Amino acid sequence: MKLTALTDKHIALGAKMAEFAGYNMPISYTTITDEHNAVRNAVGVFDVSHMGEFIVRGKDALAFLQSATSNDVSKLQPGDVQYSCLPNKKGGIVDDLLVYRLDDAPEMVVEGEQSYMLVVNASNELKDWRWLKRLARGFEVKLQNISSKTGLIAVQGPKAVEALQKLTDIDLKSMKYYSFRRGKFAGCNNVIVSATGYTGSGGFEIYAKNKDLVKIWDKVFKNGEKFGIQPVGLGARDTLRLEMGYCLYGNDIDDKTSPLEAGLGWITKLNKAAEAPSFDRFKKQKEAGVKRKLVGFVLNERRVPRHGYVIESPRGAVIGEVTSGTHAPSLDQPIGMGYVKAKFAAPGTKIKIVMGAKKLDAVVTKIPFVTPGV
Numbered sequence: 001m002k003l004t005a006l007t008d009k010h011i012a013l014g015a016k017m018a019e020f021a022g023y024n025m026p027i028s029y030t031t032i033t034d035e036h037n038a039v040r041n042a043v044g045v046f047d048v049s050h051m052g053e054f055i056v057r058g059k060d061a062l063a064f065l066q067s068a069t070s071n072d073v074s075k076l077q078p079g080d081v082q083y084s085c086l087p088n089k090k091g092g093i094v095d096d097l098l099v100y101r102l103d104d105a106p107e108m109v110v111e112g113e114q115s116y117m118l119v120v121n122a123s124n125e126l127k128d129w130r131w132l133k134r135l136a137r138g139f140e141v142k143l144q145n146i147s148s149k150t151g152l153i154a155v156q157g158p159k160a161v162e163a164l165q166k167l168t169d170i171d172l173k174s175m176k177y178y179s180f181r182r183g184k185f186a187g188c189n190n191v192i193v194s195a196t197g198y199t200g201s202g203g204f205e206i207y208a209k210n211k212d213l214v215k216i217w218d219k220v221f222k223n224g225e226k227f228g229i230q231p232v233g234l235g236a237r238d239t240l241r242l243e244m245g246y247c248l249y250g251n252d253i254d255d256k257t258s259p260l261e262a263g264l265g266w267i268t269k270l271n272k273a274a275e276a277p278s279f280d281r282f283k284k285q286k287e288a289g290v291k292r293k294l295v296g297f298v299l300n301e302r303r304v305p306r307h308g309y310v311i312e313s314p315r316g317a318v319i320g321e322v323t324s325g326t327h328a329p330s331l332d333q334p335i336g337m338g339y340v341k342a343k344f345a346a347p348g349t350k351i352k353i354v355m356g357a358k359k360l361d362a363v364v365t366k367i368p369f370v371t372p373g374v
Contacts, residue, residue: 004049005151005213013231021122023050026233035236036329039201040372043157043224044232048205049213052125053150054132055102057115058141065116066274068135069099070259071267073116076101081178081196084267085259086131091281092255093262094131095124096247098196100180117192121249151213155220156203156232156240158372163224164204168193172204186219188212198237200244201372239326242335245296245367251307252294252323252337260285261339262294263367292320293345296337296367299353301360302327305336310354319344322353330370340364 001024010017015026026047028035038044056065065073071084080101086094100117120128129145136143155164161172168185175181175195185191185206192207208216221229238248247253247262259268260282270283299305305325313319325336336353344351349364 002050004047005210006047006049006153006217009214009217010047010231015231015233020234021050023122025050026231028233028235029231032233032235032239033329035230035232036239038228038230039157039199039232039236039240040330041158042228042230043155043159043163043203044230044236045217045220045224046154046156046232046234046237047152047217048154048237049151049210050122051152052120052122052128052145052147053152053207054118054120054129055115055144055146056118056132056141057102057113057144058139059113060139060141061114061116063274064136064139064141065099066272067139067276068132069097070264070269070276071099072269072272073099073101074272076116078103079179079181081180081194083178085253085264086128087259087268087276087278087282088131088255089277090255091258091278091285093249093253093257093259094255095120095128096249096253096264097121097128100192100194123250149210151208151210151216152205153213153217153220154197154199154203154205155224156197156199157201159224159227159229160203163227163229164193164220166223167219175204186212186216188216191216198246199240200246200368200370201240238324239329242324242326242337243328243330243368243370245337245369247294248324258282258285258290261290261292289342291342292339293342294323294337294339295345295364296335296369297351297353297362297364298331298369299334299336299360299362302334303355303358303360304334305338305353305355305360305362309338311338311340312352312354312359313344314350314352316352319351328369330372335369336362337367 010026102115180194309322311320320340322338
């Protein structure tokens with residue numbers, strides 16, 4: 001298994017470690033519920049250095065990304081971040097990703113060029129890289145995979161600004177959601193501080209060179225101690241994202257899932273100047289309406305729905321399948337997401353989750369399941 005720059009830190013903290021996307025990653029340090037609540041109520045820190053990062057630069061960088069991604073990259077100004085996906089040619093999704101416009105730094109600016117960073121899922125890094133290299137043929141663009149030398153921690157929660165502000169001159173409180181700043185952080189140069197995350201509780205993601213990551217981790221924890229800072233593993237990362245209804249690639253979206261079915265029409269700009277793969281299919285889906293939709297649902301019983309469980313109508317007809325499920329710590333209730341036939345997708349619709357010999361009552365509900373801080 002691959003290791004991150006912080007692996008020894010996790011082991012020293014007594015983390016339960018397991019393989020994830022080829023990396024030895026911390027699943028939990030105490031309990032998932034304890035770590036989940038730390039992020040919702042105070043501040044927690046994730047090591048997410050397994051994520052992939054690609055640099056895209058050149059005269060055709062914008063044109064290339066417009067033709068490769070679903071969202072409209074032309075809307076990005078220097079310092080902006082955008083959520084998007086890479087459609088494949090069969091109406092599915094290669095991956096979902098973040099697009100950073102990097103022209104914020106003088107050293108990145110070359111006359112007539114633009115520079116971007118793509119942040120992709122760890123399990124898809126090699127697949128995405130090969131896909132983008134193929135799509136780049138014919139464009140005057142240079143791609144660089146910096147994943148192996150880039151570290152990333154996510155500092156999430158309502159007290160993240162207080163826990164981090166003394167470590168940087170960047171005015172964290174003034175940063176808008178989905179923006180970033182590059183500067184000095186925890187005594188390290190050329191660090192990207194991004195107002196993004198996968199928890200719904202606010203906070204920042206911090207990109208730095210691997211050689212600087214241990215120093216940054218230590219200073220973040222020292223400064224955040226009085227704010228109740230805790231290390232958080234991938235277990236709580238999953239419960240946090242699911243409470244918000246955020247898709248997980250491989251579960252809720254994949255190479256056979258249309259972004260319109262997944263509720264990602266808002267990142268699929270079908271009227272932009274350059275069309276990405278499968279845009280013709282997506283336009284037809286939008287006109288005709290999708291046949292299935294990703295929905296959230298809640299159960300009143302204590303059993304947790306799992307990926308792959310069948311979803312039935314109250315009369316026993318098969319109408320879909322569960323893609324993600326967990327016990328939501330914020331609600332103290334099992335929740336899940338799954339695809340159902342479109343006529344069963346309205347909030348309030350009663351459905352049944354098939355768990356072996358049992359069929360448990362569930363109700364379709366609006367996403368997100370919780371609104372942190374309210």
